[in-house]
Amino acid sequence: VNDHxxxxxxxxxxxxxxxxxENQTGKVRAYVGSQDxxxxxxxxxxxxxxAPRSTGSILKPFLYALCMDEGELLPQSILKDIxxxxxxxSPSNExxxxxxxxxxxxxxxxxxxxxxxxxxxxxxxYRFYLFLRNAGITTLFRHADDYGLPLIIGGAEANLFxxxxxxxxxxxxxxxxxxxIIERENYQIQKGPERLISRGACYMTLQIxxxxxxxxxxxxxxxxxxxxxxxWKTGTSFGQRDAWxxxxxxxxxxxxxxxxxxxxxxxxxxxGEMAGSLMLDIFNxxxxxxxxxxxxxxxxxLKKIEICSETGYLAGPDCLKTSFVDAPASQPTLPICPYHxxxxxDDTGEFQVCSRCWEPGHxxxxxxxxxxxxxxxxxxxxxxxIPHVPPHNPYCLELxxxxxxxxxxxxxxxxxxxPRDYSGAxxxxxLRAAHRDSxxxxxxxxxxxxxxxxxxxxxxxxxxxxxAHSLAIVDSTGNRxxxxxxxxxxx
Numbered sequence: 001v002n003d004h005x006x007x008x009x010x011x012x013x014x015x016x017x018x019x020x021x022e023n024q025t026g027k028v029r030a031y032v033g034s035q036d037x038x039x040x041x042x043x044x045x046x047x048x049x050x051a052p053r054s055t056g057s058i059l060k061p062f063l064y065a066l067c068m069d070e071g072e073l074l075p076q077s078i079l080k081d082i083x084x085x086x087x088x089x090s091p092s093n094e095x096x097x098x099x100x101x102x103x104x105x106x107x108x109x110x111x112x113x114x115x116x117x118x119x120x121x122x123x124x125x126y127r128f129y130l131f132l133r134n135a136g137i138t139t140l141f142r143h144a145d146d147y148g149l150p151l152i153i154g155g156a157e158a159n160l161f162x163x164x165x166x167x168x169x170x171x172x173x174x175x176x177x178x179x180x181i182i183e184r185e186n187y188q189i190q191k192g193p194e195r196l197i198s199r200g201a202c203y204m205t206l207q208i209x210x211x212x213x214x215x216x217x218x219x220x221x222x223x224x225x226x227x228x229x230x231x232w233k234t235g236t237s238f239g240q241r242d243a244w245x246x247x248x249x250x251x252x253x254x255x256x257x258x259x260x261x262x263x264x265x266x267x268x269x270x271x272g273e274m275a276g277s278l279m280l281d282i283f284n285x286x287x288x289x290x291x292x293x294x295x296x297x298x299x300x301x302l303k304k305i306e307i308c309s310e311t312g313y314l315a316g317p318d319c320l321k322t323s324f325v326d327a328p329a330s331q332p333t334l335p336i337c338p339y340h341x342x343x344x345x346d347d348t349g350e351f352q353v354c355s356r357c358w359e360p361g362h363x364x365x366x367x368x369x370x371x372x373x374x375x376x377x378x379x380x381x382x383x384x385x386i387p388h389v390p391p392h393n394p395y396c397l398e399l400x401x402x403x404x405x406x407x408x409x410x411x412x413x414x415x416x417x418x419p420r421d422y423s424g425a426x427x428x429x430x431l432r433a434a435h436r437d438s439x440x441x442x443x444x445x446x447x448x449x450x451x452x453x454x455x456x457x458x459x460x461x462x463x464x465x466x467x468a469h470s471l472a473i474v475d476s477t478g479n480r481x482x483x484x485x486x487x488x489x490x491x
Contacts, residue, residue: 004278005035008258011268015261016275017048018282019164021253023171026179030282034261043261052139052157053242053257056235056271057111059132061170061205063152064108066131067123068201071332075105075208076312076325078339079115082378083432086149087414091117094236100379101371103312108208111234113153120152128152134196135166135176154237163246164255170206171231171248173199173298200301200328206231206248210294229294230283234271241265245275247283250292254279303329308337310369318342318367342367345390357396370436373406377434381457389436394477403479404436407471410485417488418464426489428461433473433481445472465489 005016020030033047067073081099084091091113093099098114107115120128129144129151139157140147147155161179169176175193209231232247243258256275260266305327308319314333315322318340327334343352347362369387371379379386409432410416418426433442435458442458444451447470452460466489472482 001032001278002035004281005258008274012266013258013260013269013274014042015046015048016256016258016278017051017160018257018278019049019160019253019255020282020286021164021168021179021255023168023248023251023253026165026168026177028179028181031181046261048257048261049160051261052159053259054154054237055156055158055163056154056237056242056244057113057116058158058163058233058235058244058246059152059156060108060111060116061209061233062131062135062166062197063116063120063123063128064104064208065170065197065201065205066128067119068204069198069328069331070123071334072122073104073119074307074312074325074327074334075103075204076307076309077104077334078102078311079104079107080118080372080375081107081112081114082374083408084114084118085409085411085414086117086121087411088416089149091149091153098378098382100382100384101375105208105211108205109211116152117149120149125149125151131196132156132166134194135169136178137162137166154235160244160255160257163244164253167233167246167248167255168253169193169196170202171250171253171295173202173295198301198328198330199298200303200326200330203295203298203302204326204328206295209233228283228288230280231295232276232279234276236269236271239265240267240269243269243271243275245271245279247279249283249288250295251289252283252286254282254286256282301329302326303331305334307334308340311337311339313337313339316340320367339369339371340367341370343390346393350390351393352390353393354396357393373404373434373436374408376436377408377458380438391437403481404440405442405473405475405479405481406434407473407481407483408432408434410471410483412483412485414483414485415488416485426463429464429487431460431462431471433458435475437475440475440477443474443476445474446470448472 001016001018016035018032022029033049034044036044038044078101081102093113102115126144137158139159165179174195174197176196177193210229212232230247230249235244241259241263246255256279258275304324306315306322306324308315309321309323314336316336319337342365344363344365346353353363370389376386418429421427438456442454444460451462454460464487466487468486470484474480
């Protein structure tokens with residue numbers, strides 16, 4: 001650790017801590033609280049193992065594993081990675097912008113923030129907060145609502161010691177218990193291990209983490225993984241104040257924190273290159289048992305299910321390409337693929353038809369892939385190829401189907417704070433909507449007053465007074481959506 005920090009000091013990074021845990025016994029075999037205990041200049045007597053710090057992305061694997069157990073998703077399931085708003089909170093990815101749609105596997109390997117926040121919102125903030133407490137994270141001194149959805153992307157605080165214990169629980173395939181620094185005479189653990197995640201979900205999550213490759217650590221990763229597989233995760237806190245790397249094998253958990261005890265950020269701080277390389281270097285020096293090279297597949301805790309190959313959800317009657325994949329044996333039924341639907345079209349395939357407008361003997365049933373309006377709008381704006389959805393017969397007496405119109409921002413019952421610019425003028429509120437049909441014209445009404453029209457790029461900047469407002473949007477065929485929100489102004 002000292003050698004590693006001596007090199008990093010040239011980048012203005014002065015401190016680091018490391019912990020090595022033997023997974024079979026839970027005993028700490030190496031504990032390095034700082035790079036140099038006797039260094040006053042670099043605050044060497046601060047214990048970096050026990051100091052609570054922002055977690056960055058280091059908690060994401062647990063959320064995805066829990067969701068697999070709940071039957072909400074699998075590694076192959078696609079998630080939305082598009083501009084997303086939860087009231088005034090809008091998460092963003094660290095480096096890659098937005099990707100439209102990504103699989104769970106890709107979201108975790110690339111440590112994408114937007115899909116993780118959306119998954120936490122669906123799983124439940126309090127449920128995940130309760131899991132962290134049960135897994136031994138004692139540094140959460142606020143209520144779940146005070147952390148909010150940023151909890152999953154660094155809004156919480158934890159220390160290296162308890163995070164190492166949590167990752168050991170993942171390596172123990174879901175059995176969580178405290179780790180031991182010094183085994184005292186006649187010492188007895190207060191309680192045995194507690195199962196918080198199924199063996200199957202842990203194994204599938206570890207398989208994903210074995211694919212992790214972070215920028216800057218490629219050389220170290222290749223040197224290590226050429227001989228021994230490892231499941232690992234990195235995390236960088238907001239402002240680049242903390243860099244984490246935690247890796248597990250059946251034998252060992254190695255946890256690393258790199259940063260400055262003084263708390264200042266550093267633009268050079270990169271979790272993969274700086275914390276990850278030290279972690280892999282320590283793994284290289286540890287003794288290894290060839291019979292424990294990788295986690296044993298828990299056959300009794302896995303089952304095969306048939307999923308849609310394109311979306312990663314349970315195959316429905318309109319999914320034309322399917323495959324059989326692993327799922328936790330105790331997993332409830334995975335949601336049926338929501339993106340493939342069956343429609344009736346006329347002989348030409350140009351229009352959708354229904355029983356009110358089809359011509360007997362001149363229609364056919366087809367299976368198509370239909371994304372939600374917000375995804376279609378994002379893909380369209382970013383030049384991506386989107387699946388064609390035939391419009392409904394314009395002469396039909398009763399148009400059918402789901403609403404192709406959607407408000408993206410603001411969300412329902414959002415409380416918005418409008419700041420002022422450098423000149424002191426209030427900034428505009430930018431309203432956003434999406435429509436599945438790129439040719440549709442949208443008409444915007446606020447509090448019953450017409451505000452404008454948009455085509456293709458449905459963005460409308462407006463100035464509004466303080467108070468409650470209602471936004472209604474109507475397309476040219478009569479589809480309508482509405483959302484209510486409240487505005488506060490900076491005085």
